[in-house]
Amino acid sequence: MISTLEKEITFRYLKTRKKDGFLNIISIFSFIGISLGVAVLIIVMSVMNGFRTELINKIVGFNAHVTVKPYDTSINKKELNQKSLEKISKELIFSNSGEAIIISKDYTKGLVLRGYNSLDFSKLDVVKKGNFTGQSNQLVKNSISIGKELSFNLSLGVGDTVSIMSPVGIETIIGSLPKQESFVINSIFDSGIADFDSNIAFINLETLESFFSLDKDKRNLEIYLKNPSNISDGKKKIQSIFNNEFVYTWADMNSSLFSALKVERNVMFIILSLIIIVAAFNIISGLTILVKNKTRDIAILKSIGVLNKSIIKIFFLVGLFIGTSATFFGIFLGILFSLYIENLREFLSNTFDISLFPEEIYFLSTMPSEINPISILIISLCSIFITIIVSIFPAIKASKLDPVKGLKYE
Template sequence: MISQLEKEVTFRFLKTRKKDGFLNVISIFSFIGISLGVAVLIIVMSVMNGFRTELVNKIVGFNSHITVKPYTNKINLKKLNENKIKDKIKYYTLSNSGESVILNNNLTKGILLRGYLKSDFDKLDIIKNENFIGNRNSLNEDSVSIGRELSFILNVDLGDSIVLMSPSSVDTIVGSLPKQKKFIISSIFDSGLSDFDSNVAFINLKSLEEFFDYELEKRNLELYFKDPKNIEKQKELVQNFYNEDYVYSWADLNSPLFSALKVERNVMFIILSLIIIVAAFNIISGLTILVKNKTKDIGILKSIGVLNKSIIKIFFLVGVIIGTSATFFGIFLGVAFSIYIENLRELLSNTFNITLFPEEIYFLSKMPSEINIPSIILISVCSILITILVSIFPAMKAARLDPIKSIKYE
């Protein structure tokens, strides 16, 4: 417990006086340093969380949440009627894919073809995108839907035709030749990721199976869940139902990317925590000078019977109050900046006519930010713990002062 005397002396030592000029400067810089460290850490974590969420949303937008690929037997769709899995699924589609080559005038380009039934095509999130151009119900057997970037590369538009070449061969008089077929561009999609838009196209599933000589039994099952982020548990559930088939999720397809993002976030947390640690060491300097300046006061307090543990509490509280108040002020700054970071980006871009977050590099039209409460709590706890640790040494030093010498020589 903290006594009334300890509280009064602590707040008296916190008050600024003219003769404590250099001490006040150190205290102010300690406060500012910790506040900025906490604020910067919250802002960086919020931006990285926002970037990850935006990236997940875009990836989930053009990939199935979970795909079931048959090894031998045809996929049994009746298993989806089980209550355990039925309630979690938003919808499902049948699909298949294969690699092809586009032949257009003098340009050839490799591409991944993904096939869907006409009735399933308009269920896809990427087709519901507001940037989608064309008829959502027109994936006929002679039509193709291509990405915006690919349409720029090929210099084609809606209604134009392209020729696709398959690795499957057809026998002719001159021998075996790769299959070729002309498709009409019926729609153009925009996923927001140029790599996907320039390398993937959609065609009718029946056309794809004929084009690549696929069997009906080899169709994949794509599952779309109501909560695509909690994918590991859902994958485990699906694996229990389809234990004889190969099951993988969108997270498995992009595991290197998300592993890299996780490592980067952890490294940034460690690096930026050093700012708080460096700022916290200013508290040691400030408290050490405070102990030096208050040597006479410490001697008087001891001479009237104040115990060493009370002296420790007083100087310990001074450091903790500075660090804690700085931490909470830093949380306020960090959260406020994270909320209005996009408005600040637009203001700086318009004022100085510079591009701070180019869309063509980051594939995002605005600066993402997502405030994560557990991250803020972790940052706050770390900051306060560092403050507590650095306040212990000067407090112990103050308690070890000899009261007779302190009064005699001051």
């Protein structure tokens, strides 16, 4: 417990006085340093969490949550009626894919073609929720839907014609020649990720299977889950149903990307925590100088019977108050900036005519921010813990002061 005397002396030492000018400067810089450290940590963690969430949403919105790929035999359609599958899935779509080369005027490019029938194509999130130009229910024979980025690169629009070359050859009297067909662009999609928009296109499922000479009985099953974020549990349940097929998820396809993001986030947390540590060491300097300045006061307190543990509490509370108040102020600043960081980015971009968040590099057109209460709690506890650690040494040093020596020259 903290006595009334300890509280009174603690608040007295926290008040600014003219003769403690240098000490006050150290205390102010300690407060500012810890506040900025906490605020920057919260802002960076919020932006990285927001970036990860937005990236996941765009990847999940464009790719199947879980894909079941048959090996030698086709997928048993009786398994689709299992109640355990119905509970976790919202859409079951059969598809197929292949790699080809798109040819337009003097431009050629490798391309991944995904095949769907018209009804299933209109169910995709990239069609329902994305920026989509054209008719989603017109994915018929020899029609193609391309990404916005690819349409810019090829200078193509809805109604234009492109040639697609398949790696599958056709036998002629002069030998095997690659199969080539013309397709009419009936729609243009915008997934929000330039890499997808420039490298993937959609065509009719039966046209794709004919174009690549694929077996219709070996189509892939795309499963769209009700809760795609809980992908590991969903994969286990689906794997138990389709135990003779190859099952992979959107997380498996992008594991290296999200592993890199996780490592980067952890490294940023460690590096930015050093700001708080450096600022907290100012508290040691401030308390050490305070102990030096209050030598006479400490000696008097000891001479009237104040215990050593009370002296420790007094100086410990001074450091703890500075660190705790700075932490809460940093939390306020961090949350405030995180909420309005996109408005700040727009203001700086428009004022100074600079691009602070290029879409072609970061895949996103706006700066995302997601405030995570758990992250804020961890940052706060770390900051207060560091404050506690650095406040202990000066407090113990004050308690060990000899009152006789303290009053000798007074």
